[in-house]
Amino acid sequence: MTNTLTAQAYKDQRDMTMAAGVTGYLTKPLDIEALPGQVEFYLNGGRDQVDAQAMAQAQTRYTQEVVNRLESRIRDLEDINNQLRRLDKMKDTFIQLTAHELRTPLT
Numbered sequence: 001m002t003n004t005l006t007a008q009a010y011k012d013q014r015d016m017t018m019a020a021g022v023t024g025y026l027t028k029p030l031d032i033e034a035l036p037g038q039v040e041f042y043l044n045g046g047r048d049q050v051d052a053q054a055m056a057q058a059q060t061r062y063t064q065e066v067v068n069r070l071e072s073r074i075r076d077l078e079d080i081n082n083q084l085r086r087l088d089k090m091k092d093t094f095i096q097l098t099a100h101e102l103r104t105p106l107t
Contacts, residue, residue: 003042005030015050015058016065023047 003024004017014025024042026035050058 011054012058015054016062018048018050019055019058019062 002022003026004022005026005028006013006017007028008014008017009027017025024038024046025048026038
């Protein structure tokens, strides 16, 4: 059971959250009188209902957002890896030059 308590009362945000696997979605400000009943509902295994079409659309958007974030992170990691490879080559060149200078007698 995973419930969300948020100030985001937009239907699209609710659908996206439910598509991510949340079972309940409560928005602020809380209705203090209704809260105990809502908590009991969720504790007894209750789930908020979402329109099937809205859920399918939200799942598609959620999946696309995850894919976009992963692709962005992969690009970032590839850039960082390329920088590390350049630095490694610079280090190797420096070590080679230093080793050569150390082997060469002073004249």
